Amino acid sequence: MSHEGDIVDYLLGELGPGDRARVERRMGEDEAFRAEVERMRPVVAELEALPAEAWEAADVPPLLPLPPLPFAPEPSRPRPRRAWLRPSVAIAACVALVAVGVAIGALAFGGGGGGDGPAIELARLGEAAPSAHGVAHVVSSGDGALRLDVSGMRPSEPRQLYTVWLLDGPERAVALGSFRVPGSGATEVTVPLPVRLADFRFIDVSIEPEDGDPAHSGRSVLRAATAT
């Protein structure tokens, strides 16, 4: 028998008197063997001390429907406004979009990839398609923008938009902009970034109905921590 088998049988009290004496003799002669026995002994002791209930299989109740996370505001809470709906911010956003357009133009005509921050991988959530994925980059040229490449998404349904958010807490959710996903499931969008990304914990993409309600729907489909 292997010496591990000897040790286990010894600790379980399943050796006959002769084998037991042999193991104990070896423990007296072989320091490494003795150390192995002593290393395993508390495992057996803890298993023996485990409450009976821990061994009994129980029918675990299924999870209840999950509420939106605190940083994705609940409908009953005060609604954070979409930043891009505020006139002042809308003007800033237009300026930023123009700047981003210029930046994209520069890239298209040989500007290279300079100015982009590191890739931030967005993972799928909730009702997202199994293959849904996104990558965000901060575009640091111009007034600042966030470029988002998504793929494997469900195409937008009528009267539905995808919205890009920065989330930090129950009362801090800033919508950066909305977009539609074509039949291919992939698109690239650039939205203005009028705030510091580092001031928020998450980049989030949600499905929003076109109902005029500026609050987060709680239907997040992509999310990434801003700090990794």
Place this chain on the structure above:
Amino acid sequence: MTGDRDLTAGLHRGDPDALADLHRAYGGTVLAYLRSALRDPAAAEDVHQDVFLEVWRRGPAYDPDRGSIGTWVMLIARSRAIDHLRKRVPEPRDPFGPSVAAVSEREDHSAAPDLLIERWRMALLLARLPEEQAMILRMRFHEELTQTEIAERTGIALGTVKTYMVRALARLRDLIDEEDGG
């Protein structure tokens, strides 16, 4: 089974699939703990739901440096169990029954979950073993069968039972070392 690192990453980004994996991995242990602590199966199920909702809400802030994810879930379970026991309305007492002090002592469950939590560490680790190894351990330590009796009961060769036993105990030893930061 999803590893703790993936579960942690999922909770941090608020992924419901991560919570479902966590519930699959540790839901049974949490429920067993609550049944043991509360001695009330219906209350245990209610508190179990509260525990996983709290895990969901607090998941983005879970810090793996402060303990394994299973231990963190169990600490939440203990807190909710204590809350439940404190809220429980005492039943009318028989003035001719045991002394109030004796009854109070028996009914003062609030300390019990604190005492029990350490004993449940092994239950969390068992949930991380392959099913066949966990089964062998259950038969040995709960049903108190010898390895020979387990072989007879299951039809698994005695040598294979012993192999499962050795692997299971060694794996538990390694997991304990990981938990202890060793």
